[in-house]
Amino acid sequence: MSEKQKTLTVTILDREYRVACPTGQEHQLRNAANTLNDKMQEIRDTGKVFGIERIAVMAALNLTHELLQSRPDNDGDxxxxxxxxxKIDSALPTAPETQAEPEFQLSDDKPF
Structure with missing residues (x-):
């Protein structure tokens, strides 16, 4: 393992896993592990899915779905x-043709 890697121990569904992690990314890895653990516990607690492997797959599907929903759809956007x-263009009045400014002339016979 290179100097830029650390090994962290994370707990997911009461099991410990040793995971390689780039230096400086420990907090992000722990957050990811906690999010996965929470999702897996939520699925396990429903009582509808049995077995850690199935729970892990369902958690992965749910988290992937949430991730994809949060991404902007560039084509759709x-x-x-x-x-x-x-719609905005059709609602706005069209700009009038530019007209020349009227010239003002002062005449001696009109008071101000």
């Missing part, structure tokens, strides 16, 4: 922006 832009 672009289409939404284009529709909104078209």
């Amino acid at each position: 672009l289409q939404t922006l284009q529709r909104l832009t078209a």
